[in-house]
Amino acid sequence: MKKLNLLATLLICFTVLFNSCKEDKKVIKQVEVTFTKEGELTLFKGTNDTIITKLDIEIAKTESEIQTGLMYRESMKPNQGMLFVFPGLRERSFYMRNTRIPLDLIFLDNNKTVVSFQENAEPFNEGSLPSNAPAQFVLEVNAGFAEKWLLEVGDKMDYFEIR
Numbered sequence: 734m735k736k737l738n739l740l741a742t743l744l745i746c747f748t749v750l751f752n753s754c755k756e757d758k759k760v761i762k763q764v765e766v767t768f769t770k771e772g773e774l775t776l777f778k779g780t781n782d783t784i785i786t787k788l789d790i791e792i793a794k795t796e797s798e799i800q801t802g803l804m805y806r807e808s809m810k811p812n813q814g815m816l817f818v819f820p821g822l823r824e825r826s827f828y829m830r831n832t833r834i835p836l837d838l839i840f841l842d843n844n845k846t847v848v849s850f851q852e853n854a855e856p857f858n859e860g861s862l863p864s865n866a867p868a869q870f871v872l873e874v875n876a877g878f879a880e881k882w883l884l885e886v887g888d889k890m891d892y893f894e895i896r
Contacts, residue, residue: 766806773893816871816872824864835856837874840866854876
């Protein structure tokens with residue numbers, strides 16, 4: 734009887750120990766990132782200053798904001814975008830890591846003139862999306878934006894913050 738009790742006790746201890754060592758498979762839910770209007774941006778034709786369109790924008794200035802960009806977003810309205818503001822003029826390169834929506838990237842110089850753009854950047858693609866020219870600003874908008882608005886190198890933008 735003592736052997737049976739000892740065996741039962743060992744079996745219970747083993748079961749408790751085994752179950753307590755199992756990994757807890759906790760599901761970490763990604764917090765949804767929502768749009769926060771921080772400014773307004775206007776795009777103009779470079780040849781005659783005709784307004785192309787206006788956008789509500791979020792502004793990425795800090796290192797953290799720039800590194801995160803539009804990652805983890807599920808969608809963005811057609812009249813929204815994110816403007817990256819860098820302290821100086823140099824060639825830029827972006828990628829689409831953790832970015833779930835296809836984007837157009839519009840590169841602008843220190844005079845706020847379009848110097849190049851990358852169209853239809855694929856979600857989650859970590860390949861380089863270079864500016865191919867020195868840029869101080871980068872505007873990220875929904876894919877198809879550049880084609881829809883017939884955007885061209887030489888077009889201009891202006892923006893203001895509402896913070």
